[in-house]
Amino acid sequence: MHKNHKGEDVTMKKKRLTIMLVSTLGLSQSPLMLAAEATSKIDTKPATSQAGVDFDKIYEVIEPIDPEEGGTVTPLDPENPEEELAGTDNKGPITIDFASNLYFGAQEITTTDQTYYAAAQLLRTEDGQTKFVNNYVQVTDARGWVDGKWSLSVTQDAGFKTADESSFLPGTKITLQNLKMTTNGSETDAPNLATPTIAATEKSPAKYVITPGDTTPIVEGDTGQGMGTWFVNLGETLMANDGTHGDFDAEMTQLSKDVQLMVPGKANKLKEARYATTLTWSLTDTPGTEQVPEVELELSVDNPEPKRLSTVTVSPNKEVVSYAISGQTSSQTTIDQETGVLTLGLNELVGTVITITATDADGLTAETSVTVQPFETNDIINQAGIDWKIMKDSNNVVLMVTDEIQKEVQFNPKNGDGNDYTGSTLEREMQAFYEERIAGSDLGTFVSGVDLPHEETSATDTTEVTTINGNNTPTAFALSTADVLTTWENDADSIAKYNGKAAPWWLRSPMTTSSGACDVNASGSVGANTVTTEYGLRPALYLNLVSDIEQ
Numbered sequence: 001m002h003k004n005h006k007g008e009d010v011t012m013k014k015k016r017l018t019i020m021l022v023s024t025l026g027l028s029q030s031p032l033m034l035a036a037e038a039t040s041k042i043d044t045k046p047a048t049s050q051a052g053v054d055f056d057k058i059y060e061v062i063e064p065i066d067p068e069e070g071g072t073v074t075p076l077d078p079e080n081p082e083e084e085l086a087g088t089d090n091k092g093p094i095t096i097d098f099a100s101n102l103y104f105g106a107q108e109i110t111t112t113d114q115t116y117y118a119a120a121q122l123l124r125t126e127d128g129q130t131k132f133v134n135n136y137v138q139v140t141d142a143r144g145w146v147d148g149k150w151s152l153s154v155t156q157d158a159g160f161k162t163a164d165e166s167s168f169l170p171g172t173k174i175t176l177q178n179l180k181m182t183t184n185g186s187e188t189d190a191p192n193l194a195t196p197t198i199a200a201t202e203k204s205p206a207k208y209v210i211t212p213g214d215t216t217p218i219v220e221g222d223t224g225q226g227m228g229t230w231f232v233n234l235g236e237t238l239m240a241n242d243g244t245h246g247d248f249d250a251e252m253t254q255l256s257k258d259v260q261l262m263v264p265g266k267a268n269k270l271k272e273a274r275y276a277t278t279l280t281w282s283l284t285d286t287p288g289t290e291q292v293p294e295v296e297l298e299l300s301v302d303n304p305e306p307k308r309l310s311t312v313t314v315s316p317n318k319e320v321v322s323y324a325i326s327g328q329t330s331s332q333t334t335i336d337q338e339t340g341v342l343t344l345g346l347n348e349l350v351g352t353v354i355t356i357t358a359t360d361a362d363g364l365t366a367e368t369s370v371t372v373q374p375f376e377t378n379d380i381i382n383q384a385g386i387d388w389k390i391m392k393d394s395n396n397v398v399l400m401v402t403d404e405i406q407k408e409v410q411f412n413p414k415n416g417d418g419n420d421y422t423g424s425t426l427e428r429e430m431q432a433f434y435e436e437r438i439a440g441s442d443l444g445t446f447v448s449g450v451d452l453p454h455e456e457t458s459a460t461d462t463t464e465v466t467t468i469n470g471n472n473t474p475t476a477f478a479l480s481t482a483d484v485l486t487t488w489e490n491d492a493d494s495i496a497k498y499n500g501k502a503a504p505w506w507l508r509s510p511m512t513t514s515s516g517a518c519d520v521n522a523s524g525s526v527g528a529n530t531v532t533t534e535y536g537l538r539p540a541l542y543l544n545l546v547s548d549i550e551q
Contacts, residue, residue: 059091062140064098064123067231068133070184071126078103078119081251093143094150099281100135100234102174104261105246111265117245118259119252120238132254134180134235137218137281141227150191150226151284152219159212159363160263160275168322169275170357170365171264174210178236178258179218186228191221210279213362234259268324277363297366299358301342307373308348308545309381314340314368320358327354327369329547332442346383347446347545348372349396378493383443388541391487397448397468398543399487401479405498405505405536406433411517412531419510419517419531421454426478426506426537433539434476447474448544454480454508459518459526461509462486468542476539478508481518481526483540491524498536504529505536 064087066073075085078101087098104116120132141150160169181190194217196206210216219232235258241248245255269275298317306312314323314335323335325342329352332345342356352372359365375381375393380403382388387403411419411426421427438444449472453464465482484507488494495502502522509518511528519535521527529535 059093059142061087061089061091062095062097062138062229063087064138065184065229065231066123066125066131066133067136067138067182067184067233073123073125075100076122076124076130077101078122078252079249081122081249084124087138094141094148094283094285095139096152096281096283097138097140097229099137099279102135102259102261102279103248105248107246107263109269109271113265114263116261116263117239117255117257118261119241119248120254120256122251122254130251132238134233134238134256135259136234137232138229139219139226139232139283140229143285144227148227148285149221149223150219151194151217151221152232153194153215153217153282153284154210155215155280155282156210156212156363157278157280158361159359160277161363162270162273162275165321167268167270167273167275168359168363168365169263169267169269170359170363171267172212172363173262174279175260175262176208176210176218176234176258177205177260179206179208180233180236181219182231182233184229184231186226186230188227189225191219191226191230194218194220212277213360213364215282297358297360297364299356299366299368301356301368301370304370305373306342306344306370307375307379308344308350309346310344312342312344312370314342314356314358316340316358316360316366318360321361322359324357324359325354326357327352329549331548342370344372346381346443346543347396347548349545349547350374350393377487384438384441386437391483391540396545398545399466399483399540400543401540402538403496405496405503405538407537408498408503408534409506409537410532410534411506415515415530415532417531418514419456421452421478421508421510424531426508429537430476430478430539433537434474438476438541439474443541443543444474445548446543446545447476448542449473449475450477450542452477452480452508454510456510456512457481457518459509459511459528460485464509466540466542468544470544476541478506479538479540481507481509483507484520484526494520494524494526495522496520496536496538503536505538 063072064075077083077085088096100121102118104118107116121135122130122132124130160172179193197209198207200206208216235256238254239257241253241255295318300315302313323337323340325335330345330348333348335342350372353369355367355369357365357367375390377390379390380387388400389403390400392399409429412424448468448470451467451469459481462482462485464480465486466480484494496505504519504521507518511517515530516528517531518526518528
């Protein structure tokens with residue numbers, strides 16, 4: 001608060017000039033003097049009055065100034081030097097008048113960590129000439145208070161991202177070094193630079209590191225410092241642009257090695273994409289208050305070891321704007337951008353580690369991962385609109401059978417046709433089921449050919465199991481007694497329903513008599529019946545789950 005000599009606050013008065021002038025007339029008596037007459041004198045005390053003038057500050061816009069030689073200048077855009085950069089047009093007792101744009105050029109995509117240099121600040125002087133200076137921030141303190149002080153900080157509002165926010169560059173850092181304070185005619189001391197993020201060493205200058213979401217103090221002035229116009233020079237020296245530091249406009253012949261951008265090699269970069277971010281420079285006229293620490297983004301999952309086709313819910317501790325996944329082996333594996341729910345594809349290979357990366361509004365990222373597990377026996381999955389019961393899942397090869405009976409058929413219509421599965425009505429029904437329901441579907445791409453041993457045997461045979469054979473034509477098939485007895489631990493696992501009730505279903509294994517074939521009865525045990533009986537059709541498939549993503 002600024003006060004006049006009477007102690008009145010004049011800081012917020014209207015902008016005006018008030019002049020007061022009070023004149024005091026001193027009086028004296030000079031009576032007519034006559035000769036020989038006596039005279040007398042009247043004593044009076046002198047009177048005083050005050051004369052004063054009040055000035056209220058009229059603040060003007062301070063245009064960008066040449067930080068080296070003074071004089072108003074027009075800054076030019078480092079990315080497109082044909083375009084002019086305007087000052088802030090701020091008015092007030094203390095203002096930021098200008099802050100340079102930082103442009104790091106057009107760079108080649110690489111998978112290694114890279115550090116890029118910013119273009120120098122190109123200025124057009126009042127006489128139309130151009131010159132390069134270090135990038136800078138211009139601050140004017142017009143308060144005129146000997147006890148005034150100010151601080152300057154910068155915040156990167158978000159990480160580097162494309163205009164449509166479809167791609168981000170996580171892990172980037174902007175580094176400023178060799179900062180220097182200069183002035184345009186101020187006789188006060190220079191404001192103190194803030195404590196750097198990284199202290200100077202014998203081989204390296206102090207560094208101020210700017211990261212997304214964090215506020216970095218740059219200047220922390222003390223009482224009586226920084227009155228007038230000051231420049232925060234973002235560096236001391238410039239270097240020639242020899243063409244080895246990226247692609248810049250032909251006019252940009254100078255770079256600033258003191259303004260650097262580090263981009264991690266692992267950051268995914270889109271070809272011919274422009275990534276940008278916003279730096280917000282903030283000014284305070286009091287010592288900087290303690291910054292509230294940025295909450296780091298953290299992720300958790302409800303199931304770190306999911307099976308194929310299952311879902312995983314990703315729970316962040318703060319709002320997330322995008323999710324990405326990597327390492328998956330199935331094109332069917334996706335993550336919902338709204339809910340953060342990961343859905344695993346059928347052909348995710350067992351043991352695959354899928355990495356989930358989330359990005360928040362500030363461009364901060366966090367990762368978590370899940371490891372794919374195999375199906376378990378008797379798991380139920382839905383594929384091609386059909387519920388399937390898992391029998392085996394080993395080395396990414398899966399044997400499964402329909403959970404319910406699909407229809408009732410004869411093994412063969414006549415006893416004389418025999419119980420040989422090859423050429424039987426049961427085999428033709430299995431093939432028809434495959435052609436009508438499976439072939440051409442996404443599931444069909446993983447169905448393998450098989451070897452189907454079916455010699456005359458007993459209802460307790462455990463040797464003639466179905467085996468996968470990629471050289472044979474993919475098809476659906478009837479299980480054998482060995483498939484049932486070596487896979488399921490009890491009869492209850494073998495039970496299948498038809499029209500809501502447990503019912504018997506055919507196996508392909510023949511009995512020793514030509515008119516008999518094996519089946520699974522309604523109670524789940526293996527038995528036999530004549531081939532003309534109508535029992536359930538329960539197709540099985542062997543899947544060879546290979547990746548459909550190029551590794």
